[in-house]
Amino acid sequence: MLKKIIFGNPFETEAVVQKIPDSQTLKDLSEIKNAFSKGGILASAFPGIDITKLEPEETVLSIPLSKEDMIFGLGEAMGSINKRGRVYEMWCSDDPNHTEDKKALYGAHPFFIVYSPERRVQAAFFIDFPGKIIIDAGFTSRDVLEIKVQNNNFNLYYINTENLEIKETVQTFRKLIGESYVPPFWAYGYMQSRWGYGTQKDLETVYEEHTKRGIPLDAIFLDIDYMKNFRDFTVDPEKFSDFSGCVSALKKKNIHIVPIIDAGIKADEEKDDVCVDGVKKDMFCKKADGSLFKAGVWPGLSVFTDYLNPDARKWFGNYYSRLTDAGIDGFWNDMNEPALFFTPEGINRVKAEVEKTFSGDLKEFTSMWGVKEAVLHVQNSMDDYKSFYHKVPAELAGDLKEKTIEENGKEYALVRHDKVHNLYGASMTRAASDFFKNNVKDRKILLFSRASFIGSHRYGGIWTGDNASWWSHILLCLKQLPSLNMCGYLYTGCDTGGFGGNVNRELLMRFISLSVFTPLFRNHSAAGTREQEVYRFEDADDFKALISFRYRIIPYLSKEFEKCAVDGTMLFRPLAFDYLEDEIASGIEDQLMFGSSLMIAPVYTENARGRAVYIPETMEEIRCTKENGLISGSPLKRTLEKGMHYISCAPDEIVFFKKAGEKLMVSKSALNTSELDLEHLEQW
Amino acid sequence: MLKKIIFGNPFETEAVVQKIPDSQTLKDLSEIKNAFSKGGILASAFPGIDITKLEPEETVLSIPLSKEDMIFGLGEAMGSINKRGRVYEMWCSDDPNHTEDKKALYGAHPFFIVYSPERRVQAAFFIDFPGKIIIDAGFTSRDVLEIKVQNNNFNLYYINTENLEIKETVQTFRKLIGESYVPPFWAYGYMQSRWGYGTQKDLETVYEEHTKRGIPLDAIFLDIDYMKNFRDFTVDPEKFSDFSGCVSALKKKNIHIVPIIDAGIKADEEKDDVCVDGVKKDMFCKKADGSLFKAGVWPGLSVFTDYLNPDARKWFGNYYSRLTDAGIDGFWNDMNEPALFFTPEGINRVKAEVEKTFSGDLKEFTSMWGVKEAVLHVQNSMDDYKSFYHKVPAELAGDLKEKTIEENGKEYALVRHDKVHNLYGASMTRAASDFFKNNVKDRKILLFSRASFIGSHRYGGIWTGDNASWWSHILLCLKQLPSLNMCGYLYTGCDTGGFGGNVNRELLMRFISLSVFTPLFRNHSAAGTREQEVYRFEDADDFKALISFRYRIIPYLSKEFEKCAVDGTMLFRPLAFDYLEDEIASGIEDQLMFGSSLMIAPVYTENARGRAVYIPETMEEIRCTKENGLISGSPLKRTLEKGMHYISCAPDEIVFFKKAGEKLMVSKSALNTSELDLEHLEQW
Secondary structure: OEEEEEEOOOOOOOOOOOOOOOEEEEOOHHHHHHHHOOOOOOOOOOOOOEEEEEEOOEEEEEEEOOOOOEEEEOOOOOOOOOOOOOEEEEOOOOOOOOOOOOOOOOEEOOEEEEEEOOOOEEEEEEEEOOOOEEEEEOOOOOOEEEEEEOOOOEEEEEEEOOOOOHHHHHHHHHHHHOOOOOOOHHHHOOEEOOOOOOOHHHHHHHHHHHHOOOOOOOEEEEOHHHOOOOOOOOOOOOOOOOHHHHHHHHHHOOOEEEEEEEOEEEOOOOOOHHHHHHHHHOOEOEEOOOOEOEEEEOOEEEEEEOOOOHHHHHHHHHOOHHHHOOOOOEEEEEOOOOOOOEOHHHHHHHHHHHHHHHOOOOOOOOOOHHHHHHHHOOOOOHHHHOOEEEEEEHHHHHHHEEEEEEEOOEEEEEEEHHHHHHHHHHHHHHHHHHHHHHHOOOOOOEEEEOOEEOOHHHOOEEEOOOOEOOOHHHHHHHHHHHHHHHOOOOOEEOEEOOOEOOOOHHHHHHHHHHHOOOOOOEEOOOOOOOOOOHHHOOOHHHHHHHHHHHHHHHHHHHHHHHHHHHHOOOOEEOHHHHOOOOOOHHHOOOOEEEOOOEEEOOOOOOOOOEEEEEEOOOEEEEEEEOOOEOOOOOOEEEEEOOEEEEEEOOOOOEEEEEEOOOOOEEOOOOOOHHHOOOOOOEEO | OEEEEEEOOOOOOOOOOOOOOOEEEEOOHHHHHHHHOOOOOOOOOOOOOEEEEEEOOEEEEEEEOOOOOEEEEOOOOOOOOOOOOOEEEEOOOOOOOOOOOOOOOOEEOOEEEEEEOOOOEEEEEEEEOOOOEEEEEOOOOOOEEEEEEOOOOEEEEEEEOOOOOHHHHHHHHHHHHOOOOOOOHHHHOOEEOOOOOOOHHHHHHHHHHHHOOOOOOOEEEEOHHHOOOOOOOOOOOOOOOOHHHHHHHHHHOOOEEEEEEEOEEEOOOOOOHHHHHHHHHOOEOEEOOOOEOEEEEOOEEEEEEOOOOHHHHHHHHHHOHHHHOOOOOEEEEEOOOOOOOEOHHHHHHHHHHHHHHHOOOOOOOOOOHHHHHHHHOOOOOHHHHOOEEEEEEHHHHHHHEEEEEEEOOEEEEEEEHHHHHHHHHHHHHHHHHHHHHHHOOOOOOEEEEOOEEOOHHHOOEEEOOOOEOOOHHHHHHHHHHHHHHHOOOOOEEOEEOOOEOOOOHHHHHHHHHHHOOOOOOEEOOOOOOOOOOHHHOOOHHHHHHHHHHHHHHHHHHHHHHHHHHHHOOOOEEOHHHHOOOOOOHHHOOOOEEEOOOEEEOOOOOOOOOEEEEEEOOOEEEEEEEOOOEOOOOOOEEEEEOOEEEEEEOOOOOEEEEEEOOOOOEEOOOOOOHHHOOOOOOEEO
């Protein structure tokens, strides 16, 4: 049973593609109360559900939890696979410090399933609202799941599925939101990136250092450094004397160059042609007084395309042609939460605090607190997010609009950014995707984004943002994968090796040993951190072996991926979804089912020689070593019975598990996806 | 073989209590080079060791590592039990954000053991130097352990132990540094603390809320709030109309009140009698120009007792009488790294940066970086640590002295703080300990500290500082315990439930399930975080049961503790120390041997129903539930054979393991240590 319940007059996010005939609009308080009272649409299916607050700025839904109830979903959130016990905020956030207490990351994915093993029922909820939602999943009160929507106007999609498996509930949701983006085949290859690669020479060096060691490679990424002063849709001619020549020379070697595109456009109304044109055509977000909203990001003070406006999406998307015309066939969209380093208004707030502080006697323990707070909050400030507006077709805005205006005979609504914040990055990805779909016919384009909202899985993938070279971030990625898959993000993965901080050799190897299984497999790191290309470390042969394994498994990975994209199924599943009745399996948080036949259990602790692995049914252990299976030949195999096992796994081995009787078809390894022989597969 | 090698003319830290006849002084470069060359004192025992840099500000020792070599020790450092693969800084640091990449916490413990399973040798090193030491344990180069001492004058103690077990090497070291502090018996009880308890009413409430629910309790802590304006050795009369009356009334109920003492003294040369007297007697640290060094901490601008000066230690120690005279029998010394919120000089650095920034056009992405950096670095700045001096008896200072002065016929040396930084907190603890030893004869005093250096384990315990309500910090504490024990800290534990951030019920229960085994068992949390007393959460009976178990095991805990303190053995040992030949056991990082007979393996992940546990030899599983063993009665027992097992463990259970054939004697549970019946123990 899939129902749509319309609270008030919602903003149309276009997250959903399926028409729901069985919908119910709740316009006033009494209707809403009724829906939750005995016999109401929600209460009948999930007893105890209630609405506990309905005030202009907040609607609170409360769902009672039994002791053993589990919660799955929420996409890119921190925390465990079972989301119970924490508070989550749906709010696209640029925060590179992914400590375990963070409530929000880059994507906002308000879809989750409550499963009650005691009552054998499950219910799935998608809160289709683009502003902030706070989900207290049994944190404050152990037995209550509380959903706080910061508005009264939103769509609630509700799947009540007494007779479905959790996997089927996911499929029902995925059907609702449409098929997942599928990347070009080469994007399953190994990709090397670093904030810092800025010149033709950098690209050539990266290519050569891999190739001369026999390390496979399919793509090299360009971070902001390739641009002229970090301006979108420019290439610095001092760094690239012939950009398209360089791109095509590398493409002849089957190396794809993937540049970054940032959300902000340099605020230069004299010399930046994109800015000039956008101002002329009214494509940028504005403040209440009608002036341009400006904030400091990489190019300096910048303006922000109003991606929520279809005209602006089309206008912005067209600029990608400057790079596709140069032969580019892959992009990553970044800084699109949007990240704001500061605004002039924010700096004024700091100035005021500084003046206040420095006029005092500076003798109290609190003396520097105000300044510190002001300085730390100048970045990504809610004050700034509340200070600008989107101009959207009036029919989309619902009651979220501030006012309506007429332009060229069309009615537009002005909507304050914070109310639709979570759609911003998703709409930027959509702008690019629409352009590629309509204008680039000769090739499939790789596209992934940092920010996202439910629905943007149709336009591109996402990566999990600015993680760190922390051991705990291997496990974080593992836990994010199934939740992201539930929300349709199949082309995803983390920055292998960690973006921030300094990696060591072993940590990079263990990161890779998870990433060989993730569709997006990119080694990426921040400027100022230790150089992280695999050839910077001792014994490059070990890395060659691990990455070669990736290419052997691409036939399985790509085939399973493409099936999942169409079927709405998950490439990575918690063991709970496949072995729900198994008390141990359903609580496992550090292993995943991978495709239809396999299970992975990577090592994520330092100096480890192996780890404990739970085998939920008779399986084959497949052990690939440098001699057996990673690069060539067959792996070592043995059968493991159901139960907890210690599985040794050195950093230069990859060990995974296959359900008994299933066939795994692998290819010979290759230095590039273009060289993979998909015709002659080997059975493991 | 224990050797002392004297590099140059070191500062006498008094970390070591044992006289080493077999010592060798290396005065000049050629002598030092010889010690490392073939046939030299170090090279003969540990081939390949070398000195790679010897410059005035740095001595670099380099030790080659084989692939499987393990490194143990380093006390309170972050990271795993096997310390290999990271960089550590020996630098007492007030940093409450214990992410896994932090190089230094509150204590500095430059003792470590290198064990080579391949070559079957081990070597232990204690770098007795009170300034900064950087230890790169195979991070930069996988196969090199590099020790960078930021000076040329230090003592190196070296234990080469081909024929000893690792445990025996630890004992050799512990004999060198003297017996561990043993707390009063009541300090093995459950203790409740919170930054915020400030009044008599607070204490009474905490007592009553525990007692009425039958939750055992032995002590309540006072954080800075009990003082008058945060001034050491004061009690705010508005909060306590009769402090000693309150203390004695609670002591009649066997509740001990444990106040905090901070390192800084309010810089108030007119009205603060401690400050006035200290200035008169020259007891505070001074800057190069002879003026008082002042920095902002809790009381506002403060001065800092020169604890490295024996006269100042004695002077400061005497002030504890103001509280011991009021009946107090426990203290915690805090902020003694020393933590510095800011100095007037530091604020001037911020001002300069602010002026520079705000005179610019603020249009670049870097516009706010300088201000942010300046503001963040105003706290605990190296510039400030380099700006003040200690006055120590000249014979202690070695070549670390800046200059010598004569006062009252005695020669003193002035030593810049950063060169002896790591001794500061340790010396504060020593000041208190010396006072109690010499002046409080009627009772044993509980004493523990935040900052520490090797040797201060003789004066008191330490807690592991400002951790957070993070799941990973349960495991962090577990990993710190054996390393702290190696350095003599037996009376130790973490802030149960986490100091910073917000706990939930389950996390608090799992924290408690580790802390029931740690000698220091204190629930403590920061102001502004969620209230963390166990009675704030649903079903207090569950907490009552877990804490009651603690009291049942105190006979074992206290007996084993006191044996370890005298014998120089470890209460908590890595499995590697007991089962070195077992490939699996020696790599286990989430279980510990506890005393002579037991093994613990607490659950440290959320929503878990149990965990994998490696049983290294035939053991009995002892399962205590609310009905069986936690409060009364006998636990459920079964025998487990060597191997990896899944062990279920609900949050309201405690499961641990006992070597087959060993006897575990437990008592009946009690509401207070004073009520424990130690005469009639029960055998489990």
